[in-house]
Amino acid sequence: MPWWMHVIGFLLGVAGIIAGIVFRPFWLSDWGMPTLLLILFVGTAVICGYGGPGKPLDPLFGLACGCLMMIGTGVALYSHPIIGLATIFGLGYLGSKTKFVKNRHKE
Structure with missing residues (x-):
């Protein structure tokens, strides 16, 4: 797998963690x-x-x-x-x- 795919996967994982922390009330709502x-x-x-x-x-x-x-x-x-x-x-x-x-x- 090329190196850039590892970088993209890492960045998406970090973005997901940040979104989970910042938008916690949304994820716990009915739309989450x-x-x-x-x-x-x-x-x-x-x-x-x-x-x-x-x-x-x-x-x-x-x-x-x-x-x-x-x-x-x-x-x-x-x-x-x-x-x-x-x-x-x-x-x-x-x-x-x-x-x-x-x-x-x-x-």
Whole structure:
């Protein structure tokens, strides 16, 4: 992985920590949880959709990974963490058995 991706990841992590501290009343309000799920979905979709240097972008794979993380995290936040973890593993297992993911790993 190029050095600049590490720098971007570090800066985004620091920005997330600062946003969590400064905007604490927002995150604890009614809009906090859906916003967190949206940010998680968009971030995961962009990261998983990026194929790497020299590889084509795959936005559908990114959307699938983003939905998996958003659904699992939503279940964990609104019900029980173990149920959310089981949802992530279950949907991930079912998704890994499809041709969609197998074609992604062939590239």
